[in-house]
């Protein structure tokens with residue numbers, strides 16, 4: 001079936017070369033699904049690639065070629081506009097690209113589960129580091145309305161400026177679902193991230209308007225999900241716009257996130273301009289304005305401690321990376 005690749009976000013230079021190009025919509029071990037102008041094809045992705053080369057990610061634009069004994073293979077991954085990444089859970093020193101070429105990151109959280117502030121801070125750091133817009137969607141509102149306010153307050157205390165939408169994905173008439181759909185413009189890519197059972201796949205189905213993603217029950221005892229989604233897969237909505245459903249995140253290691261960390265902790269960054277040392281780690285340095293604020297009771301000590309540990313995580317990571325290169 002012929003495909004209009006501008007539905008998949010192709011424009012300008014990409015459209016000029018459309019005969020050899022495609023966009024990765026799913027990555028499996030050694031193989032990918034790629035949308036090309038004639039439809040979806042299966043492509044070999046890594047048999048001839050070395051470890052040091054860029055690994056293909058869902059959302060990548062790729063140039064393809066045909067190799068006689070292999071079939072269609074990826075010749076080149078085109079430069080990425082941006083990427084949503086975390087630290088690779090299986091290799092502490094490496095980056096794992098979750099989705100490439102993203103316009104909107106949707107952080108999904110079910111109000112039936114606890115929301116530790118540290119998790120939101122980490123997810124925001126990941127999201128903002130991708131240079132995409134970020135929005136938080138609280139799901140399952142119909143089930144436990146009394147928990148909504150509590151979750152909103154937790155988020156607003158951390159990120160007063162972030163847009164939060166509360167939805168019930170099981171209700172197709174939900175007005176916030178429509179608002180969210182309007183945010184995902186034709187040709188643009190939205191990536192959904194969050195823990196297992198938060199309702200990412202249910203939200204994908206609700207936004208798409210049909211059942212395309214498999215969903216799973218949560219455990220009754222603690223409302224945790226069962227890791228139903230196992231690949232990062234992009235789908236095209238009938239009204240335009242691309243959604244990438246992702247597996248529930250078990251670990252949210254930040255990666256190369258200096259700038260976004262400063263943004264997430266903007267309040268503390270502002271105060272730290274008054275620290276004596278401009279590289280103050282707000283540990284035991286003298287004349288630390290942040291610690292002064294804590295002793296005066298105007299700054300939340302727990303937030304400072306979370307900031308410190310994320311800063312440390314980043315410094316350790318840079319150190320390990322530098323060691324790896326040397």
Ligand SMILES: Nc1nc2c(ncn2[C@@H]2O[C@H](COP(=O)(O)OP(=O)(O)OP(=O)(O)O)[C@@H](O)[C@H]2O)c(=O)[nH]1
Nearest residue numbers: 140169197198199200201202215216227228229248
């Ligand atoms: N009533 C209601 N139930 C929801 C909503 N969102 C998700 N659920 C339910 O929550 C459970 C988990 O939803 P999923 O969409 O599978 O969650 P997920 O985030 O995709 O989970 P993983 O794929 O495991 O990462 C399912 O039983 C859904 O029916 C919602 O907005 N309202």
Ligand SMILES: [Mg+2]
Nearest residue numbers: 200201228229
């Ligand atoms: Mg899922």
Ligand SMILES: [Zn+2]
Nearest residue numbers: 275280282288
């Ligand atoms: Zn300080």
